[in-house]
Amino acid sequence: MKRTKVATVAAVLLTGAISLAGASSASADFAPQARDVVGVGSDTIQYALNYAADGVKVGANFSPGYNAAADARLVSFNALNPSVATTDANIHDTITLKSGTTPIVRPDGSGAGKKLLYLAGTENAAVNFARSSSALSAAEVTANLKAYPFAVDKLAIAVAAPGTNAPAAITIAQLVSIYSGATTNWNQIGGTSGTIVAMIPQAGSGTRAFFESQLQAANGGTAVVLSTGLVTVQEHDPSVFTTNPNAVNAIAPFSIGRAGFANATGVVRILNGAGSFQASRAVYDVVRGADANKAYVATLFGSDGFLCSSSATALIKAAGLDQMASPIDGGACGTQVSTTAAVTNFAVN
Amino acid sequence: MRILKPLAALAASSLLLTGLAVATAGSASAADDGPLLPGNIYLFNSKTVSLNNATNANIVTSGTNLTRPWSTIAVDQVCPAGTTQNFTRVRIPQVGVNPISWDEVQFNATSTELDALGRSYNSTNSNPMTSAKVAAYVLAQGGTATLPLAFVCADPMAVATGYFESTLTVVGNTSAGTWSVPTPPAILAGTTVGLTASASSVESGSPVTLTAAVAPAAATGTVEFFAGAASLGSAPVAAGSAALTTSTLPVGTPSITAVYSGDANNGASTSAPVVVTVTAVAARSTTTVLAVSAVTGFANASITLTPTVTASLGAADGTVTFKDGATTLGSVPCVAGVAAPLTTNALAAGVHNLVAEFVGSGPYTNSTSAVVEATYENEGAVDLQTVVVTIPQGSITITTPYTEGAPLELSEAVLDPTDSTYSASAPFENIVITDTRAGQLGFTASVMSGAFTNGSGGSFSGKHAGLTGVAATQVAGNALLATQVTPTQNAPFTVGLATPKVFATHAAGTTNGTAHLAGTFGIDQVPSSVTTGLYTATVTFTAV
Numbered sequence: 001m002k003r004t005k006v007a008t009v010a011a012v013l014l015t016g017a018i019s020l021a022g023a024s025s026a027s028a029d030f031a032p033q034a035r036d037v038v039g040v041g042s043d044t045i046q047y048a049l050n051y052a053a054d055g056v057k058v059g060a061n062f063s064p065g066y067n068a069a070a071d072a073r074l075v076s077f078n079a080l081n082p083s084v085a086t087t088d089a090n091i092h093d094t095i096t097l098k099s100g101t102t103p104i105v106r107p108d109g110s111g112a113g114k115k116l117l118y119l120a121g122t123e124n125a126a127v128n129f130a131r132s133s134s135a136l137s138a139a140e141v142t143a144n145l146k147a148y149p150f151a152v153d154k155l156a157i158a159v160a161a162p163g164t165n166a167p168a169a170i171t172i173a174q175l176v177s178i179y180s181g182a183t184t185n186w187n188q189i190g191g192t193s194g195t196i197v198a199m200i201p202q203a204g205s206g207t208r209a210f211f212e213s214q215l216q217a218a219n220g221g222t223a224v225v226l227s228t229g230l231v232t233v234q235e236h237d238p239s240v241f242t243t244n245p246n247a248v249n250a251i252a253p254f255s256i257g258r259a260g261f262a263n264a265t266g267v268v269r270i271l272n273g274a275g276s277f278q279a280s281r282a283v284y285d286v287v288r289g290a291d292a293n294k295a296y297v298a299t300l301f302g303s304d305g306f307l308c309s310s311s312a313t314a315l316i317k318a319a320g321l322d323q324m325a326s327p328i329d330g331g332a333c334g335t336q337v338s339t340t341a342a343v344t345n346f347a348v349n
Numbered sequence: 350m351r352i353l354k355p356l357a358a359l360a361a362s363s364l365l366l367t368g369l370a371v372a373t374a375g376s377a378s379a380a381d382d383g384p385l386l387p388g389n390i391y392l393f394n395s396k397t398v399s400l401n402n403a404t405n406a407n408i409v410t411s412g413t414n415l416t417r418p419w420s421t422i423a424v425d426q427v428c429p430a431g432t433t434q435n436f437t438r439v440r441i442p443q444v445g446v447n448p449i450s451w452d453e454v455q456f457n458a459t460s461t462e463l464d465a466l467g468r469s470y471n472s473t474n475s476n477p478m479t480s481a482k483v484a485a486y487v488l489a490q491g492g493t494a495t496l497p498l499a500f501v502c503a504d505p506m507a508v509a510t511g512y513f514e515s516t517l518t519v520v521g522n523t524s525a526g527t528w529s530v531p532t533p534p535a536i537l538a539g540t541t542v543g544l545t546a547s548a549s550s551v552e553s554g555s556p557v558t559l560t561a562a563v564a565p566a567a568a569t570g571t572v573e574f575f576a577g578a579a580s581l582g583s584a585p586v587a588a589g590s591a592a593l594t595t596s597t598l599p600v601g602t603p604s605i606t607a608v609y610s611g612d613a614n615n616g617a618s619t620s621a622p623v624v625v626t627v628t629a630v631a632a633r634s635t636t637t638v639l640a641v642s643a644v645t646g647f648a649n650a651s652i653t654l655t656p657t658v659t660a661s662l663g664a665a666d667g668t669v670t671f672k673d674g675a676t677t678l679g680s681v682p683c684v685a686g687v688a689a690p691l692t693t694n695a696l697a698a699g700v701h702n703l704v705a706e707f708v709g710s711g712p713y714t715n716s717t718s719a720v721v722e723a724t725y726e727n728e729g730a731v732d733l734q735t736v737v738v739t740i741p742q743g744s745i746t747i748t749t750p751y752t753e754g755a756p757l758e759l760s761e762a763v764l765d766p767t768d769s770t771y772s773a774s775a776p777f778e779n780i781v782i783t784d785t786r787a788g789q790l791g792f793t794a795s796v797m798s799g800a801f802t803n804g805s806g807g808s809f810s811g812k813h814a815g816l817t818g819v820a821a822t823q824v825a826g827n828a829l830l831a832t833q834v835t836p837t838q839n840a841p842f843t844v845g846l847a848t849p850k851v852f853a854t855h856a857a858g859t860t861n862g863t864a865h866l867a868g869t870f871g872i873d874q875v876p877s878s879v880t881t882g883l884y885t886a887t888v889t890f891t892a893v
Contacts, residue, residue, distance in 0.1 A: 055507065061434045061459060064507040068381075069438055069453040298481040305481050310474035311436070311455040328417065328477055349474075 031099045035072040037296045038097050040106070041113020041131035042079065042206050043235050044153055044255050045283045047319035049076035049131060052307055056318045063314050066306045074300060076131070079108045079234075086239045097126035108234075110134055110206025117288050118143035128291065129301070132284045133206030134213075135342035144289030147337040148301035149282040150308055151321035152346045155210060156278045158254030158268040160247040165194035169273025170251070172218040178251070179215060181227030186249065197244065198227065199252035201235035208235070210281050211253045213342075238267035257320020282332070282343035283321065292336065303327050303334030313349050322348040381453075382438065382501050383509035388426030389533040390500050390515040392419035396472040399423055399464035405536050405614070411529035414478040414521065418528055422457070423470035425533075428502030429510040434459045435469040439517060440497040441486050453499075454482045459507070469502060477524070484522035493520045498530065537616035540568050544607040544620035551598070553630050558594045561586075561607035561620060568615040576603040598627045630712035634661045637669070639705040639718035648698035648725040655690040656705040658683050660713055667709035673701050683707065698727045743785035743861070745792055747892035750779050756885065757870060764877060771879065772841075774871025777816065782892045783863040784829070784855065791857030794866070794892045796839070798846035801872070803882030811886060813875050815841025819852050819868035829855070829862025836866065842874035849891065 032038050039049060053074040055065035067073045080086065081093040094103040104124060107113045113130035115122045118140065136147050157175070159166045167190040170178070177183040178198050187193040201208040215224040231250075233240040236258035241247040251271075256278070259270050272278070285301045299305050306312055308326050316323040325331025325347040332345040391400060393407040400423045412418050422437055436459045441452040460471040478484070487494045500513040519528045540563060547558040561572040563586050572591035574581040576598055584591040586609070598605075604622040611617035635658055642653040658665045664686030671678040671691045681689045688707075705718040751757040762771035784792050798811030819836035839850040853866055870888070 058459075059461075061461060061505045062507045063434075063459045064436070064455065064503075066455075068507060069455050071452045295481070295485060298485070302481055304477065304479045304484065306455075309455075309476050309480065310458045311476075313458055313473075328415075 031096060032073070032075040034098055034100075036075050036098065037072060037128045037300060038075045038077070038126060039113070039129040039131055039285065040077045040079075040097075040116060040127055041286075042110040042133040042283070043108070043201075043237075044110075044133035044207055044258070045131045045151065045319070045321065046076060046078045047258075048151055048283075048316045048321050049074070049285075050078070051315040051319050052076075052312050056315055058314045058318060065315055066300065066312075072296065074306075077106060079106070079113075081106060086234060086237055087243060097124065101126040109202060109204045110209070111137075111204030114140055114145060114286055117145055117286065128287065128296065130286045132286045133281065134209040135282075135284070136286070136337065136340050137209075138340055140286070141338065141340055145286050146289055146292045147284040147286045148297070148307075148334055149284050149324055149332055149337065149343045150301065150334065151283050151316050151323050152280050152348050153283050153321050154256040154278060154280050155207065155214075155253055156256050156259075156270045156272070156276065157251050158241075158259055158270055159251055160241045161266050161269040163248055165192040165249050166196075166251055166271065167191040167273070168271065169276040170271055171275045172214060172277045172279075175277055176215050176219050176224055179226055179230065180224050181229060194249040195246075197231055197246045197250040198229070199231045199233045199240060199250055200226070201253065202232050205235055206283075207253060207255070210279075214277070214279050238264040241268055255320060257322075260320055280346045282324070282346070284337070284343075289338075301334060302336075305334055308333035310349070325349050381509060382499055382512040383429075384511045386426060386429070386502070386511040386513050388424050388513045390498065390513050390530075391423045391425065391533050391536070392530060393421040393423065394419070396420045399462070399470045399472075400425055400468055400536065401464040401466065401539070403536055404538070408533065408536070410532050411527060413524070414519075414526040414528065415524045417475045417477055419475050421470055421472040422475065422500060423464070424468060424500050424513045426513070427467045428469045431504045432469065432502040432510045433505045434461050434503050434507070435471055436460070436501055436503065437471060437475070438499045438501055438512075439480070439483055440499065441482050442494075442496060448497075451497075452482065454480055456480065456498075459503070469500075471500075478517075478519050478526060478528045479522065479524055483519060487519045487522040487526070492522070493518070495519075535613065537611060538565065538567075538614060540564060540609055540611065540615050540618045542572065542607050542609045542618050542620040544605065544623045546605060546623050546625050548625070550626040550628065553598070553600045553627050554596050556594050556596045557598060557625060558592055559605060559607065559623075560590060560592045561609065563589050563591065563609050565589075565615070568609065568612060570610055570612040570615075573608050573610065575606050575608065581605075598625055600627050600629050602626050632714055633663060633665070633709075633712045634714050635659065635665050635667075635707055635709055635716040637705050637707040637716045637718040639671075639703060639721050641703055641721045641723055644721060644723040646725055647728040649694050649696065650725065651692055651694050652696055652723070653690050653692045654678070654703060654705065656681075656683075656688045656707070656718065658686060658688055658707045658716070660686065663712075665707070665709055665713045666711055667707055667713055667715075670706045670708070672704050672706060696723065696725055698725050700724050740787045741785075743787050745782070745784045745786055745892050747780065747782045747794060747890050749777075749781075749890055751777075759870070759872065762872070762875065768874075769877045770873070771875040771877065772871065772873040774869050776867065777870040778867045780853075780866040780868070780890065781863060782853070782855075782866070784861050784892075786861065789858050789861060791859065792855045792892050793851055794853040794890065795849040795851045796846055796891075797849040797889045799887045799889070801884035801886040803880065803884050805880070805882060807880035807882050807884070809872075809875050809879055809884070810845075810847050811888075812845030812847040813842050813872045814846045814870065814886065814888070815839050815844060815873065816846065816850075816852050816868050816870050817841075819866055821853065822865045822867070824863045824865050827862040828860040829864055830860070831864065833859045834864045834866070836868075838868075840873075841871050846888070849889075 053065050080091050095106045096103045110132040116124045116127040165186040236255045313323045324333035326333045331347040332343050392409045393403050394409045398407050437456040438453040439456050443451050456476045458473040462470050495518045498515045498517040502510045543562040545560050559574050566589045571583045571585050573583040574593050581595045584593045602624050606622050607620040638657045640655040654671050656669045667683045669683050669688045670680045679691045701723045703721045707716050759773040759775045762773040798814035800808050800810050802808040817838045821831040821834035823831040835854045837851050
């Protein structure tokens with residue numbers, strides 16, 4: 001094990017005033033180092049990066065992640081504080097991205113994460129990559145961000161598993177009508193009578209951005225003006241159904257992979273009747289253009305990197321996503337994207 | 350880490366200290382891979398083979414960076430106990446850094462695959478050699494580099510239990526580059542040997558054929574057969590079979606095994622043991638016969654005693670002792686039924702009881718020949734003379750006193766009133782037969798009567814004649830005894846003399862001489878139709 005010189009630090013500390021005022025809710029048990037590769041952002045793909053970094057138990061055996069064999073480690077901060085319940089006041093806690101840096105409020109979602117890569121006043125040098133569940137926006141392209149796809153997520157609509165007034169299937173056309181506020185009761189589209197509770201992830205969420213692009217595409221290419229009655233919720237979070245007294249009437253865009261997690265079992269289920277909305281999307285890790293040639297980008301995010309290698313296949317799968325196939329097998333994994341065009345080669349391993 | 354921060358930032362540093370105290374993260378290193386294990390790494394070109402069924406044609410030792418280097422990676426030894434999964438790592442050499450601290454890249458996913466012999470293998474996708482850290486290292490080395498390749502055995506927590514090592518040589522860091530690994534030892538196909546014995550129980554010394562069936566059919570070489578740890582011999586493998594016939598199995602229940610020693614492509618294997626029960630040889634009886642070259646002759650001549658020992662089964666082994674009464678003349682060994690003769694000149698004048706005594710070894714029992722009696726005498730002067738004598742042939746004669754001029758006169762014929770037939774008779778005397786023929790031939794005397802005629806047409810056949818009361822009387826001074834002559838009676842008419850009838854016999858082998866016979870000649874049952882007159886017949890006597 002490589003040891004950095006700790007003794008000198010200890011000596012300095014003893015002579016200086018120690019103030020823990022800056023102490024944050026960041027875990028006192030672990031802090032990323034300057035050489036580590038730190039990422040924030042999307043909720044959808046946070047587990048994929050967690051497992052890719054630290055491994056996960058697959059069946060009876062623990063499958064090691066990137067960090068088991070690495071020098072500089074991969075560190076990925078969740079979109080929400082993983083130590084507390086979703087309703088906790090400290091759900092959006094502050095985190096220390098790297099040792100010695102100023103703690104920041106934990107970025108929640110693709111947009112918030114990518115902003116730390118380029119947005120004046122928000123950009124943070126301690127962030128090396130952002131998780132994004134949607135393609136680059138025009139502003140992000142202008143800011144010279146680069147996106148590396150590595151997995152495919154399938155987005156669908158979830159309803160409360162214990163019981164719902166929604167019909168067995170909801171088409172994208174019906175979703176346009178629901179989310180624009182035109183359809184307000186389930187009995188209007190073949191469900192049981194009940195006022196529709198349409199949930200949507202927060203602004204800046206890549207899932208939301210992708211969902212809205214799907215609505216727009218189904219709306220003849222015209223952006224759908226969203227109803228003001230939509231309920232903003234954390235994406236892929238089953239607890240938003242359990243905490244909502246009107247869950248029987250609620251729907252939310254939901255990752256099919258995440259709906260298979262243990263915490264979603266019995267709480268939410270995916271609507272999969274014939275014609276139901278289901279859309280595949282590539283998910284990405286995004287870096288600054290200036291960092292694109294650094295070793296860690298090729299080592300982690302490139303086609304020959306860890307996230308596209310067979311070592312990560314099972315780890316990504318455990319996170320509810322499907323690893324993209326590498327170019328050697330005709331896929332798009334790790335192929336740099338510099339435009340707003342979403343990757344549509346969904347070949348997976 | 351550089352400590353150049355102003356005091357105000359120490360607060361964060363304290364967190365750093367706390368974090369560092371507990372953090373255990375560091376570079377993955379060879380020390381993380383457990384102990385180095387002896388064994389070979391195999392790269393195969395198919396995802397459906399393991400060392401169990403791969404052939405040497407499946408082995409890959411080089412390729413391009415364009416494709417995944419291997420479809421299956423396997424090791425030829427079983428991973429340490431506690432291993433549940435394996436993965437492969439390539440180490441990135443770092444100058445000035447202890448190899449146990451070198452950076453590593455995992456080159457495939459973890460796998461729990463095990464072949465039929467419990468050896469680990471991994472058929473998940475392998476990284477191409479363009480894998481980022483490897484490519485960067487090769488580039489930094491000027492385009493060619495050799496990196497350690499480790500097949501890591503790990504427990505359920507991915508903690509290594511040990512690793513096997515080979516080396517990877519990469520030339521070029523782009524897809525146009527190539528890679529190679531050292532060639533591992535050729536794969537030996539697994540073989541099996543099945544052993545059968547021609548008998549499950551034999552008598553010691555009897556042949557047993559041991560047959561080894563070697564699979565697969567392509568295996569060549571030899572099979573050595575063992576009884577316990579002792580080698581019985583070897584036989585070449587032909588068409589999947591090797592056979593050895595042996596008569597040397599030890600008495601008892603030897604455990605027989607067949608060991609196939611393998612060839613360039615096939616591994617060695619040993620059969621399951623087969624037990625053959627070998628019983629001691631049952632006793633075999635013998636018979637001894639002594640032949641003596643001469644049982645008479647001169648004393649102290651050269652006499653050869655030849656023994657023949659015959660066994661009821663097999664050929665006798667033992668010792669033959671020659672004896673003259675109680676005196677031992679000598680002994681010879683008998684090997685496989687063959688015993689040399691003994692020649693001696695120690696037999697003095699007198700009677701000798703010569704015998705051969707056989708004492709058997711092994712299953713052969715003892716036997717003694719019949720006594721051969723020999724008599725030898727002292728040698729004296731010898732003069733040879735020639736004497737000749739002729740034995741005359743001799744002759745046989747038969748005479749009777751009655752002639753044509755002086756015939757036997759029968760009495761006047763008497764008519765029997767009950768059947769109106771005539772009869773007459775008269776004693777016939779002095780039938781004399783003299784036999785002087787050499788050789789004691791014996792004789793048969795017979796009589797025949799011609800028809801009686803009266804010269805004027807009246808006749809009756811000799812059947813009416815008969816010779817009865819025949820008896821022989823001794824002739825004095827004659828070695829031929831009357832008691833040696835056997836008479837036969839021939840009654841008139843009921844027997845009749847129309848054809849020759851035997852009336853006296855003298856057996857062969859009895860003394861020659863003269864026999865005197867007499868009897869009664871008569872006629873009977875002559876019908877009264879016969880005309881009157883003096884009837885005359887000629888009676889013929891024959892002696893042979």
